Amino acid sequence: MTVRLLLADDHPVVRAGLRAVLDTEADFAVVAEAATAERAVELAAREPVDVVLMDLQFGTGMHGSEATALITARTGAPRVLVLTTYDTDADILAAVEAGASGYLLKDAPPEELAAAVRTAAAGRSALAPAVALRLMDRMRTPAEALTKRELEVLQLVADGLSNQQISKRLFLSQATVKSHLVHVYAKLGVESRTAAVAAAATRRLIRTP
Amino acid sequence: MTVRLLLADDHPVVRAGLRAVLDTEADFAVVAEAATAERAVELAAREPVDVVLMDLQFGTGMHGSEATALITARTGAPRVLVLTTYDTDADILAAVEAGASGYLLKDAPPEELAAAVRTAAAGRSALAPAVALRLMDRMRTPAEALTKRELEVLQLVADGLSNQQISKRLFLSQATVKSHLVHVYAKLGVESRTAAVAAAATRRLIRTP
DNA sequence: CCGGACATCGAACTTTCGATTGACCGGGGC
């Protein structure tokens, strides 16, 4: 049984690398490539594909997690294996919520990559050890885990928005924004918004441009 | 005349991709690969190589710019072509100072990549259009260029320090720190420290963890 | 069913930040 693959990554070199690594496996066949998330969604709907290898950060246009959600929403959809460079908590959560079957880092060795593809093709969940470890840590110390809402506010803080701007963006009052930030500061062990952004960046909780 | 290549990148997939892309060129031959900067320095000294494709960010150990400096310091050294994902001003300057013959982004199309390798092999300078454009912009609008001191203060802001903490760290008064930040805000077109950090991060003026 | 976590909001308070203005000095360039 051949596993048909769709590669979605904006870097030609990475696509070539994935093709080189995966085509050496006898039971894999790369049937399509996409340089944008939009194109990946289109191809996944049209071509018969078993597993999509999806990057998260594309240079322009749709984000990989959005594309993942669109692809997995259909019935009989292929499995989506997220393959990204960095592992922020926000990205992992977004990918899992979007219906990704797995989450791999690009620095993974080829054997791990092939194993993850087979796992995903079989319908099981495939998480990179580093990612799994992070989720374990998150489970083990739920006190330090930021809620989705807190991450959302923190991300906007990192984008340079003021409390006023954040409140308007999220349809909240400034009081609520401050409230969330108080909790964020407590969980991160800091006492200012910039320190929170720095701490969250090192812990890969948020996306930094 | 065959161009002998050494690939230095910690991502197996990227190395495979570069090999796939470059080995299709008749006059290129990938003769060695290195997964760390240290290994790249070692191989560049031992193997007969014409051009080194050097990543900047390795997972652990030496930085690519250090390795570049070590490699180019020798007489009869190969040319080093820096090939990285992101293009921060600091990285570009460091690479050029280290003696890199060129600076490419990993999202470059294969033709551009091959052309840059030939340019480097011929002993000429090879800059990616995006990188060259950045340098041109930097020349054209020096008003937006932050001074060394301003960057220093801004970096500490990005690390989460308060004005008070920065003043102590740099042996300044808070007035001076504020003064620098006023200039930074004006140059970046923002009006708060977090917005300045966000703007500087997107423009790759500072280091983000 | 009840406790706890999460999300929401308000008000009063303190601290920090940012804007503004003005000043001094040293080093280059004209």
Next chain:
DNA sequence: GCCCCGGTCAATCGAAAGTTCGATGTCCGG
């Protein structure tokens, strides 16, 4: 020599951020 720029500092004032104390409602699991 003179002027401009970079770096340094001071004082002030309003705005923003952060703290503290409260409160309500939902939802979920024991």
